[in-house]
Amino acid sequence: IPEIEMPGHGLAALTAYPWLGCTGGPYAVWTHWGISDDVYCAGKETTFEFIEDVLTEVLALFPSKLIHIGGDECPRVRWKECPDCRARMEDEGIEDEAGLQTYLTLRIGRHLEAKGRRLIGWDEIMEGGLSPEAVVMSWRGTQGGIAAAREHHHVVMTPGQYLYFDKRGTDSPDEPVSLNLSLPLEKIYGYDPAEGLSEEEQQYLLGVQANLWTEFMATGKRVEYQLLPRIYALSEIAWSPVARKSWEEFSRQRLPAYLARLDAEGAAYQVPQPHGIREETLEGGCFRFTIRPPFPGCRVYYTLNGATPYDFDREVPGELEVIVPRGEQRVLKCVAVTPAGRRSMVVTT
Numbered sequence: 001i002p003e004i005e006m007p008g009h010g011l012a013a014l015t016a017y018p019w020l021g022c023t024g025g026p027y028a029v030w031t032h033w034g035i036s037d038d039v040y041c042a043g044k045e046t047t048f049e050f051i052e053d054v055l056t057e058v059l060a061l062f063p064s065k066l067i068h069i070g071g072d073e074c075p076r077v078r079w080k081e082c083p084d085c086r087a088r089m090e091d092e093g094i095e096d097e098a099g100l101q102t103y104l105t106l107r108i109g110r111h112l113e114a115k116g117r118r119l120i121g122w123d124e125i126m127e128g129g130l131s132p133e134a135v136v137m138s139w140r141g142t143q144g145g146i147a148a149a150r151e152h153h154h155v156v157m158t159p160g161q162y163l164y165f166d167k168r169g170t171d172s173p174d175e176p177v178s179l180n181l182s183l184p185l186e187k188i189y190g191y192d193p194a195e196g197l198s199e200e201e202q203q204y205l206l207g208v209q210a211n212l213w214t215e216f217m218a219t220g221k222r223v224e225y226q227l228l229p230r231i232y233a234l235s236e237i238a239w240s241p242v243a244r245k246s247w248e249e250f251s252r253q254r255l256p257a258y259l260a261r262l263d264a265e266g267a268a269y270q271v272p273q274p275h276g277i278r279e280e281t282l283e284g285g286c287f288r289f290t291i292r293p294p295f296p297g298c299r300v301y302y303t304l305n306g307a308t309p310y311d312f313d314r315e316v317p318g319e320l321e322v323i324v325p326r327g328e329q330r331v332l333k334c335v336a337v338t339p340a341g342r343r344s345m346v347v348t349t
Contacts (some may be wrong), residue, residue: 001066001067001068002058007074008071008074011027013040021184022084023078023082040104041078042088055111066117071101071105072123074124098128098229102128118133118134119131130153132153135206154204156293162325164211165183165227167214169185169230180256193238222268228270230270259295259338263342271345273336274335276289279349285326287322290319291334293336298337300316302334304332308346309333334349
């Protein structure tokens with residue numbers, strides 16, 4: 001399904017065709033973090049001619065029933081000051097700038113419907129109302145999707161707290177640079193996209209999508225690393241009934257086979273960290289840890305002097321006791337090593 005962003009995230013188009021913006025430019029392609037205030041002018045007919053021409057070309061290339069128009073992260077500050085936008089609002093009886101975006105969404109939706117397609121967009125498109133045929137993709141949490149299903153719109157669940165695979169897998173400082181939020185494999189696996197929906201509302205749930213934005217990813221191997229083995233958890237979210245899902249079975253039985261296949265293919269993937277320990281600071285004099293490998297066949301090694309553990313260091317016993325003399329500290333570091341010699345991120349406590 002192609003996504004043609006509107007009315008925000010369009011600086012490339014504005015740079016090439018500056019008359020599509022409210023100020024007329026000059027514009028420059030965005031090269032840094034953040035969201036530009038420069039968006040398509042919703043007051044000019046030339047904007048709609050351009051967008052509809054682009055979509056007509058896109059429809060010839062993609063046979064998908066759904067066509068994504070974005071609709072997210074659109075500042076409306078330029079519209080407040082634009083005489084064309086103010087005139088559009090007056091002519092159409094639109095009360096505020098949010099209503100102006102709704103006007104654009106509904107108009108583009110009619111264009112797509114006339115050509116036998118359906119509009120899909122991020123959950124911001126709900127602000128101000130939608131045509132009955134529009135589909136909502138819920139990314140800012142789950143509430144947008146739940147609200148859309150209750151209004152009888154079809155929904156794709158893709159909440160950032162569960163399904164944004166550009167997030168780091170752990171809290172380890174050794175993680176590759178990425179979004180400064182962690183998303184462990186177990187949290188992904190535990191997500192239920194139907195949670196919060198009644199049995200009747202669940203008929204509007206089309207499924208799930210994970211997002212893997214690549215601002216931090218310069219190579220295909222890095223993309224693999226972010227995607228694997230998370231995609232296996234995604235598969236069970238999408239296709240396994242909740243009653244049949246089991247993290248224990250997934251992590252202890254199926255995951256080892258998946259990773260063995262990835263080893264044979266030479267794919268990059270993130271080895272899950274040992275279970276039973278976290279990145280944290282604990283105070284006291286005696287600690288007992290039950291630390292388990294992430295799946296059978298792995299071994300967990302540790303050090304207590306702050307050094308990075310390797311497979312020639314001590315292997316974690318069934319129960320590890322750490323005595324800390326009064327006034328001192330110990331740094332416990334653990335790492336999981338797979339049968340193929342791949343290492344997890346180190347966990348520091």
